[in-house]
Amino acid sequence: MRNLLKVGLRRFVQAQSRYAIGDRHAVVIAVAAQKGGVGKTTTSVNLAAGLARYHNKRVLLVDLDPQGHVATALKCQIHPGGQPLSAILEDDKNGTELLDAVTTTSIPGLDVPPYDDRLTATEDLLGTRIGKEMILKDKIRITRSHYDVILLDCPPHLGNLTINGLCAADQVLIPCDPSPLALKGVEALIHSVATIAARLNPEIDLMGVLLTRVDGRNTNLNTSIVSQIEESYGEGLLPVRIGINSSLAKAQSEGRDIFAFDQKCRGASQYRALADHVVELLG
Numbered sequence: 270m271r272n273l274l275k276v277g278l279r280r281f282v283q284a285q286s287r288y289a290i291g292d293r294h295a296v297v298i299a300v301a302a303q304k305g306g307v308g309k310t311t312t313s314v315n316l317a318a319g320l321a322r323y324h325n326k327r328v329l330l331v332d333l334d335p336q337g338h339v340a341t342a343l344k345c346q347i348h349p350g351g352q353p354l355s356a357i358l359e360d361d362k363n364g365t366e367l368l369d370a371v372t373t374t375s376i377p378g379l380d381v382p383p384y385d386d387r388l389t390a391t392e393d394l395l396g397t398r399i400g401k402e403m404i405l406k407d408k409i410r411i412t413r414s415h416y417d418v419i420l421l422d423c424p425p426h427l428g429n430l431t432i433n434g435l436c437a438a439d440q441v442l443i444p445c446d447p448s449p450l451a452l453k454g455v456e457a458l459i460h461s462v463a464t465i466a467a468r469l470n471p472e473i474d475l476m477g478v479l480l481t482r483v484d485g486r487n488t489n490l491n492t493s494i495v496s497q498i499e500e501s502y503g504e505g506l507l508p509v510r511i512g513i514n515s516s517l518a519k520a521q522s523e524g525r526d527i528f529a530f531d532q533k534c535r536g537a538s539q540y541r542a543l544a545d546h547v548v549e550l551l552g
């Protein structure tokens with residue numbers, strides 16, 4: 270066997286990455302739900318900020334949703350720089366890594382790719398690529414050795430970007446608000462994750478279901494849906510719950526994480542508790 274691909278021709282196929290391998294090994298957490306408005310972005314942003322601020326983690330937060338809400342939610346804190354994520358995902362030849370898309374923020378330890386208005390087109394383009402589900406996983410081979418945690422804020426449907434997120438992920442965190450539709454979305458997502466585990470990513474596991482937007486006043490609805498969720502998911506339901514807190518929405522529209530916006534509000538203490546719990550789970 271001459272093995273030409275391995276010895277010589279490889280240089281025609283893919284350029285070597287320009288990055289050295291780091292000394293970390295990031296856990297990749299996909300924050301996903303097959304429904305919009307359940308708190309995926311709020312959770313991704315504030316969990317990422319909590320892990321960086323209170324646990325000294327090196328965190329990369331990647332918005333896979335073309336709506337670009339992560340960049341909006343952190344608009345006052347993101348420093349200029351980084352190539353668009355779409356350029357990295359679409360590149361088959363130049364050995365780019367997700368690291369090329371990274372820029373820093375005013376939160377020490379938290380990096381993000383910049384706002385990218387081309388991701389919708391990328392979603393379709395990925396469908397034409399060989400190994401289309403594994404492109405993101407390929408792009409974080411070296412990147413993950415520079416971070417402790419990579420958080421992926423996934424779009425609300427099971428398109429190419431979400432599937433890339435789930436194929437790159439070690440863990441899936443599923444935000445769910447106490448509504449019947451959100452509950453259906455959790456079931457659908459768990460089914461999809463099981464299929465991905467069987468066919469594409471045997472390493473993937475469920476971190477758990479996170480109850481979000483729990484309304485302290487609407488106790489009847491809450492109790493009935495929460496008990497349904499407890500019955501269905503048992504220990505899969507995380508012990509931390511996020512209540513409705515207008516500061517979370519205000520922080521998001523002001524473009525800052527909840528800890529910079531109002532460290533003392535209930536949303537801040539609940540997301541800090543989530544960060545503590547995630548650190549415990551990751552050991």
Ligand SMILES: Nc1ncnc2c1ncn2[C@@H]1O[C@H](COP(=O)(O)OP(=O)(O)O)[C@@H](O)[C@H]1O
Pocket residue numbers: 304305306307308309310311312338481482483511512513514515517518519521
């Ligand atoms: N716990 C909460 N309390 C109050 N508002 C919230 C809470 N979580 C999210 N929101 C608001 O609800 C809307 C949808 O949340 P978001 O995180 O963007 O959902 P998703 O990413 O799942 O679409 C946003 O306006 C957000 O600010």
Ligand SMILES: [Mg+2]
Pocket residue numbers: 309310311334338
């Ligand atoms: Mg979102």
